[in-house]
Amino acid sequence: xxxxxxxxxxxxxxxxxxxxxxxxxxxxxxxxxxxxxxxxxxxxxxxxxxxxxxxxxxxxxxxxxxxxxxxxxxxxxxxxxxxxxxxxxxxxxxxxxxxxxxxxxxx
Amino acid sequence: xxxxxxxxxxxxxxxxxxxxxxxxxxxxxxxxxxxxxxxxxxxxxxxxxxxxxxxxxxxxxxxxxxxxxxxxxxxxxxxxxxxxxxxxxxxxxxxxxxxxxxxxxxxxxxxxxxxxxxxx
Numbered sequence: 001x002x003x004x005x006x007x008x009x010x011x012x013x014x015x016x017x018x019x020x021x022x023x024x025x026x027x028x029x030x031x032x033x034x035x036x037x038x039x040x041x042x043x044x045x046x047x048x049x050x051x052x053x054x055x056x057x058x059x060x061x062x063x064x065x066x067x068x069x070x071x072x073x074x075x076x077x078x079x080x081x082x083x084x085x086x087x088x089x090x091x092x093x094x095x096x097x098x099x100x101x102x103x104x105x106x107x
Numbered sequence: 108x109x110x111x112x113x114x115x116x117x118x119x120x121x122x123x124x125x126x127x128x129x130x131x132x133x134x135x136x137x138x139x140x141x142x143x144x145x146x147x148x149x150x151x152x153x154x155x156x157x158x159x160x161x162x163x164x165x166x167x168x169x170x171x172x173x174x175x176x177x178x179x180x181x182x183x184x185x186x187x188x189x190x191x192x193x194x195x196x197x198x199x200x201x202x203x204x205x206x207x208x209x210x211x212x213x214x215x216x217x218x219x220x221x222x223x224x225x226x227x
Contacts, residue, residue, distance in 0.1 A: 001169070034213040036152070043217035044144075044152065049207060055215060087152050091212040095168050096142070096154040 002026055004088050004099035012107040019075040021102045023088035028068045032092040035064055035073050038101075039084045047073070047086075078104070109133040109216045111203050116221030123193050127221060129186040129203030134216075137161070137181035140206035142214060143188050145199035145223075155201070156188065160209040171197075193225045 003026040011019055023033065031051040038044040046055040048064035051071060061076040075082055083106055088099040115127040127143070143155040156177040157166040165177050176189040186203050200222050204214035 036214075038152070043202065043219055044204075044214075045217075046213065046215045049211070049213035049215070085151075089152075089154070089213070094166050096157065096166075096212055098144075098152045098154060101151040 001095055002029060002090050002093060002097050004090060004097055006086075006088060006099035006102045008102060009100070010103045010105060012105050013078055014107045015078050015080055017078055019073075019078055019082075019104055021073040021075075021086055021104075023066075023071040023073070023099050025069045025071075025090060025092075029090040029092035031067045032090055033066070033071050034089045034091070035071075036087045036089065037082075037084045038087060044087070075104075109205065111205060111216060111218035113201065113203050113218045113221035116201065116223045118224045118226065119193055120227050121194060121225055123225070124189070124191045125193065125223060127188040127190070127201055127203075127223070129188075129218060131184045131186065131205070134205070136179075136184040138209060140208070140210055140212055141179065141186050142204050142206065142212060143177060143186075144202045144204055144214075144217075145197075146202070146220075147196070147199040150199075153199070157206075157212055158186070160206075190223070193223075195225050197223060198225045199223060 005024045034049045035047040036044040052064045063074045112130045142157040174192045200220040202220045205216040
């Protein structure tokens with residue numbers, strides 16, 4: 001099973017600041033990695049698939065990058081609606097796995 | 108508009124069974140792989156099971172293998188999760204989600220979830 005390790009677990013930032021979230025895979029997943037945003041009481045929302053391809057309707061301040069074992073989600077200038085939990089997910093091999101999540105909270 | 112509507116969540120005793128359903132609309136259901144993902148209270152997302160567009164291939168997390176069965180009825184645009192031998196650790200919100208195409212298991216649309224509680 002491929003283990004995805006996300007860091008940090010919590011990121012405390014103010015609106016307008018930039019956020020850098022990391023997802024590291026225990027073995028190469030090529031570019032078969034997705035990022036999701038999840039807010040309490042809502043359905044998760046796809047941000048990126050295939051590591052860096054933007055999903056429909058995602059603002060330009062979000063950026064996905066990486067390949068192999070190291071991936072990054074960057075939010076260039078946090079808006080109030082961006083405070084949420086972010087998960088990475090690999091589809092390189094079965095079983096599919098999610099990372100443990102990074103919570104981006106208001107400082 | 109793509110929509111997924113889960114149902115069937117309930118309070119069930121340990122060892123019991125439950126069937127979850129997910130009704131899909133707004134897209135050609137038979138052309139997309141699908142999945143179930145759960146979130147236990149205070150925990151992160153956990154992938155549970157996946158099924159190919161035609162239903163011929165199914166995949167499971169080790170934690171549910173042998174106890175859960177995923178299926179689909181493409182004539183009724185409905186996804187199912189049959190859950191047997193339920194345990195307290197199966198308590199979670201269960202989400203169904205739509206794959207990106209026939210075999211790309213990244214999920215671009217999710218339902219609101221249905222709550223399963225396993226407790227005596």
